[in-house]
Amino acid sequence: MTKKKWLVGAAAVLMSLGLASCSKTVATTSGGKITEQQYYDKMKQTPAGKQVLQQMILTKVLEKDYGKQVTQKQVNSEFNAYQKRYGKNFDTVLQRQNLTEATFKQQIRSNLLLRAAVKANTTITPKMLRQQWKEYQPNITVARIVVKNEGDANNIIDQLKQNGTYANFSKLAKKNSIDNQTKNDGGKLPPFNNETSGLDNTFKDAAFKLKPGKFTDKPVKTDYGYVVIYCIKHPAKGKMANHKQELRNQIINEQMNNQATLQRVAQKVLKNGNVQIKDKDLKNILSNYISGQQNPQ
Structure with a gap:
């Protein structure tokens, strides 16, 4: 190796050492430290690291x-x-x-x-x-009673046919619904529209067909049980030009x-x-x- 090549090689080594020494320490262990450069070199090889970049x-x-x-x-x-x-x-x-x-x-x-x-x-x-x-669909407000089987749902519908008020529906929800998030509030759900996620599509379709003060006359089968729905508020769509x-x-x-x-x-x-x-x-x-x-x- 010529003196010139050796000097170039030595300079490269010193430069790399200088860069390594400038890299901040991320962690220290009994086995040595982990630098930002070491961390980067490992992270860039991982799918998670690439996704972040x-x-x-x-x-x-x-x-x-x-x-x-x-x-x-x-x-x-x-x-x-x-x-x-x-x-x-x-x-x-x-x-x-x-x-x-x-x-x-x-x-x-x-x-x-x-x-x-x-x-x-x-x-x-x-x-x-x-x-x-x-x-x-504009925002609609409904209440629901969720039960495990179709027979229980039909029984609730029969009771609502005798007294279809929301007060009675609320009472039946508190007594029978297995939906612990809504039963204590009479089964009432937050308003939702056609865009709302997290609700079973079959449930939403049935709810959108109801008029205020009406309930589903047949059980609605969903992934989480059989549901009886009561419509509290359902505004008219109006004209497309207004929306x-x-x-x-x-x-x-x-x-x-x-x-x-x-x-x-x-x-x-x-x-x-x-x-x-x-x-x-x-x-x-x-x-x-x-x-x-x-x-x-």
Whole structure:
């Protein structure tokens, strides 16, 4: 080896040692320390680590393109809605998801940024509005009695045929329902519409057919038992012209649950985002989003 080559080699070794020494320590053990660089080198090889980087890249680009369209007020509003939905169990739900209030708000903001991108890249046609109108239902308020078998449900319906008031329904719910979340409140559920998730579709379809003060005259079979439904409040749909903004919002919400749409939007956003992957080990990290993108070494 010539003196010049040896000096170049020695300089490279010293440089690598210098970089390693600059890497902050993440943890210390009796067997030695773990540095940020060591942690990074391991994490970037894992699916979870790659997924985090993908999300970080997408959020960065979305923030640049749509950040002005998402306000802190919107983030707080969604956060408060989740808090209200889960009530006293909210903190437990966050803990189970390994989230803090701050990180959950970050997730909400990322989701709102993606929604803004989907909205900007979705053309809503009159035909789409008409189709959504067929599915549209305003918020309806009902109460329910859930029992284990069809015979018990029919027995409750027979009693309601004798006295179909909500007061009697509420009394029967407290006595017979196996739904511990609603029975003590007479079976009453929070208002819901055609978009509401977490409710059996068969249950929702039966509820939407009821008029205020009426109950189902046959048991409704669901995944969680046989149900008798009482309609407390069911506003009329009205005219489509008065609900166009709601319909547009519902169409965008549906697109947010469409993987093909999300893939298409993410691909377009990232292609326009001038993304350059500097780590050669991660050069293909966006291959699922951008086909044929060239990543500099």
